[in-house]
Amino acid sequence: MPAPIEEEPLVRLERWTGPWPDDDPDANFKAEVADYSRLDPMATIRGLSRTTAIPEGALVRYVLARFATTGSGGLLELGPATIHRLWEPIAAAEQAGTDEARLEAYRRLSAMVSWLRVPLQEPSLYPGADAAETRSDR
Template identity: 45%
Template sequence: MTQEPYMTESSEATQITLERYDWSPDESDKDANFKHQVATYTLADPMPTIRRMSRNLGIPVGCIARYILVKWAASGSDALLLAGPVVVKQMAEVVDQAESVGTDEEKLAAYEKLSHIVSWLRVPLDDPEWRPGVSKKSDV
């Protein structure tokens, strides 16, 4: 049996148990935000939605679940590809600088710089007619 080129692990079926995560808040935990989200989202049962998608689309339940898991796991990489490594590095440098100085003034300056970067990134979203190198302003 030949393994598909995109398969990096065994193609054997993997069984998982969808569990609720009970967590007592601990703000000293560096992963507190993530754990809080896991505890919150695991209160819901995703299976009715996944079964409905499976039925409506004609895709097996396991394939839908795998897609969702892989899509979520790759979302950080997707975001990096969408924003671009240069922009992400610029944003990280702004945050790193503010954290190294540590003052409220520097953090406020970082917020201002980040807001400019985000504003620049939003231009194509805010103006669907926008194209690189094309200005709507008349050259008088």
């Protein structure tokens, strides 16, 4: 007997502008949510649906799933050991609580990310890749 089909969730798109306290650790994210609340995302979804013949709900699900899994995708790409290694200097700096420790964490993280960028900075590792794209400082 096949598994029962779960009912798809319904989500109401709502605008949100806060408030939040000044010392909220998520204040930057909340400010961004409030800024994007001014836009109508469905205008783009409706147009894309019309031009691709993909239902609006399928497009919204795609956008949400793709955005929501970006962190998971990064974890899969880098692997748990690398994520833990990148987190170590941050945790140490926050525990020390000094500007010097934070600067040292920045130096360590910069070195690690620089190493991770090598394949993007060296076009010969990817024959046929556009040199301008792979050497970008983005």
